[in-house]
Amino acid sequence: xxxILSKIAAFFISPSNAVVFxxxxxxALLFTRYAKTGRRLATLGLAAxxxxxxxxxxxxxxxxxxxxxxAPPQDAPPPDGIVVLGGAMDEHITAARGRAAxxxxxxxxxxxxxxxxxxxxxxxxxxxxxxxxxxxxFTEADAAAVFFREAGLAPERVLYENRSRNTWExxxxxxxxxxxxxxxxxxxxxSAAHMPRAMGIFRQVGFPATAFPVDYRxxxxxxxxxxxxxxxxxxxxxxDTAAHEWIGLAVYHWTGKTDxxxxxx
Numbered sequence: 001x002x003x004i005l006s007k008i009a010a011f012f013i014s015p016s017n018a019v020v021f022x023x024x025x026x027x028a029l030l031f032t033r034y035a036k037t038g039r040r041l042a043t044l045g046l047a048a049x050x051x052x053x054x055x056x057x058x059x060x061x062x063x064x065x066x067x068x069x070x071a072p073p074q075d076a077p078p079p080d081g082i083v084v085l086g087g088a089m090d091e092h093i094t095a096a097r098g099r100a101a102x103x104x105x106x107x108x109x110x111x112x113x114x115x116x117x118x119x120x121x122x123x124x125x126x127x128x129x130x131x132x133x134x135x136x137x138f139t140e141a142d143a144a145a146v147f148f149r150e151a152g153l154a155p156e157r158v159l160y161e162n163r164s165r166n167t168w169e170x171x172x173x174x175x176x177x178x179x180x181x182x183x184x185x186x187x188x189x190x191s192a193a194h195m196p197r198a199m200g201i202f203r204q205v206g207f208p209a210t211a212f213p214v215d216y217r218x219x220x221x222x223x224x225x226x227x228x229x230x231x232x233x234x235x236x237x238x239x240d241t242a243a244h245e246w247i248g249l250a251v252y253h254w255t256g257k258t259d260x261x262x263x264x265x
Contacts, residue, residue, distance in 0.1 A: 015243045016236040019048045053235035061242035063218045066192035069199060069211035069265055076210075078119050080184035083209065084112035085170050085198060086128015086140040087191075089147070095138040100147035105191050107215040109144060112189050113151045115212070116158075125178050127161040127170045167194070167201050167248075168257050175207040191215035193242065197249050200258030211265070217241070 023045035029038025051057060088108040093101035102109070116124055128140035141162035145155040161177050164170045180186055190198050192213035202209050217238065252258045 013247065014240055015052055016049075016240050019045050019052070022048070049232075049236070052239040053232045058235065058239035058242050059218055061246060062193055062238065063220055065194075065196055065242065065245050066213065066216055066218055067220050068262070069192070069195045069213055071213060072187070072210055077185065079115075079122050079187045079210070081123035081125065081178060081180060081186040082112065082115050082119070082189065082212075083125045083127060083174055083178070083186060084108055084189040085167065085194070086126070086144070086164070087194075088215075089128075089140050089143040091130060091138050091140045091143040094143035094146055098146075100143060100150055102147075105215050108189055108191060109147055111212070111214040113148070113153050115187065115189070116153055123178065124158045125161060125174055126158050127164055127174045129162045129164045129169075167198055168205075168252070170198075171201045171205045171207060175202075175205050178207075180207060185210060187212040189214060193217065193245050196263045197245060197252060197258065200249070200260055200263035201252065203259045203263070204257060 023042050026038045026041030026043070026045060029035060029041065032038070085108065088102060088105040090101040090103055112124075112126070116122070126141055126144045128144065130139045139162045141160040145158070145160065148155045148158060159177055161170070161173045164173050178186075186207070186209040188195075188198060188202060188209035189212045192215060195211050195213045199209070199211055249258065249262060253261045
């Protein structure tokens with residue numbers, strides 16, 4: 001039930017979606033006796049849209065997330081295991097085309113393959129099922145296995161957790177599958193902006209890991225975001241991504257699924 005409610009809520013509280021609804025309501029009211037209220041709502045929505053798409057706010061929110069967990073030093077000891085979280089592949093296109101299809105977070109799997117080659121003795125776990133509200137026959141774990149074959153990584157070397165639909169389930173099911181010993185050192189690979197929430201959840205379920213952030217979207221400096229995007233839609237998508245993580249941090253902490261509001265190293 002939490003998963004279904006979270007998916008529905010995510011659609012309606014997505015900043016760009018909320019702004020569109022606000023502006024639509026405002027325009028609709030222009031043709032009623034509440035025209036004055038409609039003008040205010042439409043103006044407010046337009047102002048919010050411009051702030052999200054054309055100001056440094058999105059970059060500042062994203063950089064704060066990405067800077068939270070630094071990458072481990074090059075001389076760190078070899079890990080006993082490596083976990084990569086799903087969310088980097090389109091399982092539907094992969095199933096239809098027969099070739100691995102990535103989304104913008106594809107660097108997660110590229111980094112995972114590179115680490116697997118660097119540490120041939122490490123245990124490997126891919127965690128990702130399907131985020132579809134309906135039953136999916138082809139999961140992201142299936143899609144990942146296709147990519148691993150294409151990349152020359154033996155799929156049988158990887159343990160596949162294919163039931164999870166969100167980050168909380170990633171952590172719970174991966175813990176139950178890998179059963180890490182307290183003395184083991186595990187790397188957790190996911191997008192840098194997603195890392196604070198992922199680390200907080202993994203700690204909460206009793207699976208301590210070392211952050212290995214990838215898929216950076218900023219240089220780490222707020223000034224980077226002063227460069228406008230070529231398309232307003234790109235700016236909105238960037239802001240939505242950052243806002244999604246901040247909202248997720250708040251909701252997961254409120255529901256007891258992270259160990260802190262803004263987990264830190």
